[in-house]
Amino acid sequence: AQTVTQSQPEMSVQEAETVTLSCTYDTSESDYYLFWYKQPPSRQMILVIRQEAYKQQNATENRFSVNFQKAAKSFSLKISDSQLGDAAMYFCAYRSAGFGNEKLTFGTGTRLTIIP
């Protein structure tokens, strides 16, 4: 079974600075998807960024980028120019690319605080 580990329960960053959230995962599969979801106090789960395992290029979405290290099974999220609206819980998630196994497995989350 796949597992996702987020070792940082809480992180804080000064507004406009850069912060990196860590995520590691364990799998025996070669093809899969990785995601970062944001959950603000409104509790809505919002997709931040996704990465296909077969793509070597790291995904980017505006101020959000990932560092995907497949051999190390590491998938960190970098937030540049942090803004107050980035304050939220961030969840790393894994999904198999194989047909018949559609479940999304989540890490325990990292609570990000933005310091004005």
Place this chain on the structure above:
Amino acid sequence: DAGVIQSPRHEVTEMGQEVTLRCKPISGHDYLFWYRQTMMRGLELLIYFNNNVPIDDSGMPEDRFSAKMPNASFSTLKIQPSEPRDSAVYFCASSLRGQESVYTFGSGTRLTVV
């Protein structure tokens, strides 16, 4: 599209009562998932459906929980009888196979059992 719609947003009930949570997935999506979020256990998959058929219900905690999907546009999660330990936020999500494997979540139902 209005997204995944869940109701109610909040539910407070007494122990022993029946509770029904509702979900309307995004039109055209063929997968529907029910997740539960608690402080202690994080986000857990309870059950998911493909084309209205339950595929994996191994996460359903016990017989008090049941889920149905009578058609492509509606699903329910029922707890009977409810217990205080069922207090959690319950999320519904839907996806379309092949659509870049993206899940869309509803805004969740916060259930409190007193």
